Amino acid sequence: MEQQRTLYILGAGGHGKVVADAAKRMQRWQAIYFLDDKLINQTVLGIPVIAGIHDLSLSLPDHQQAEFIVAIGDNASRCHHLTRLKQQNLTIATIIHPTATIAADVTVGVGTVIFAQVVINASTKIGNGCILNTACSVDHDCTIEDGTHLSPGARLAGGVHLHPQTWIGTNSTLINNVEVAAHSIIGAHSLVLDDLKTSGTYVGNPVRKIK
Numbered sequence: 001m002e003q004q005r006t007l008y009i010l011g012a013g014g015h016g017k018v019v020a021d022a023a024k025r026m027q028r029w030q031a032i033y034f035l036d037d038k039l040i041n042q043t044v045l046g047i048p049v050i051a052g053i054h055d056l057s058l059s060l061p062d063h064q065q066a067e068f069i070v071a072i073g074d075n076a077s078r079c080h081h082l083t084r085l086k087q088q089n090l091t092i093a094t095i096i097h098p099t100a101t102i103a104a105d106v107t108v109g110v111g112t113v114i115f116a117q118v119v120i121n122a123s124t125k126i127g128n129g130c131i132l133n134t135a136c137s138v139d140h141d142c143t144i145e146d147g148t149h150l151s152p153g154a155r156l157a158g159g160v161h162l163h164p165q166t167w168i169g170t171n172s173t174l175i176n177n178v179e180v181a182a183h184s185i186i187g188a189h190s191l192v193l194d195d196l197k198t199s200g201t202y203v204g205n206p207v208r209k210i211k
């Protein structure tokens, strides 16, 4: 694919590094820069941190032609910064690691990142600003709404519906056709067998609500 444009990654922490690695492997951008308040003028993975996260000013090189991605793990914060980008009419990227396997009719929103070895099966819809972390799988006919995070190794069977800004902990499993209320957290290594209609924190096998 022809290389074009500049990519700005908002956030140079652990998640930002994985986003940057996936972005480099896509070979789509001529230049990649981080924006991160705490690391200005440093380099992370050899990538310069050239400004703070709030600096979306025209002084950024190639500002109008550039693409932007928010690399913040916290769902609310990620969505907040994504909204800022939209309000400024900036172009928001989608990052898909080349080893991800995604069925042809899957739709993926802007600002979403999909990491190595992720599998997404037929007729699933992935919203904006989501994180599909390393080696998670989302089976057929799922609906993953905006700002959700599937941690490494999370498993969604067919027809699962995650409402906005849910966080699925690493290695958790959701059986087919269950629904999870917005802003819910499913703890690491947990099992969801039924709909979770009330927002909260759920852990265990099967899950129980703890908060």
Ligand SMILES: CC(=O)SCCNC(=O)CCNC(=O)[C@H](O)C(C)(C)COP(=O)(O)OP(=O)(O)OC[C@H]1O[C@@H](n2cnc3c(N)ncnc32)[C@H](O)[C@@H]1OP(=O)(O)O
Residues within 6 Å of the ligand: 133, 151, 152, 168, 169, 170, 185, 186, 187, 188, 189, 190, 201, 202, 203, 204, 210
């Ligand atoms: C690339 C990346 O790193 S992506 C990030 C991936 N990270 C994850 O998947 C982490 C997911 N987070 C968790 O599982 C956390 O434990 C949470 C968010 C569910 C709960 O965290 P907290 O709100 O701080 O709860 P806290 O640690 O106080 O635990 C409350 C109770 O739930 C239990 N508990 C917490 N998490 C779990 C879990 N995953 N499974 C079973 N029980 C759990 C605790 O043992 C404790 O029980 P107790 O009251 O009997 O002592």
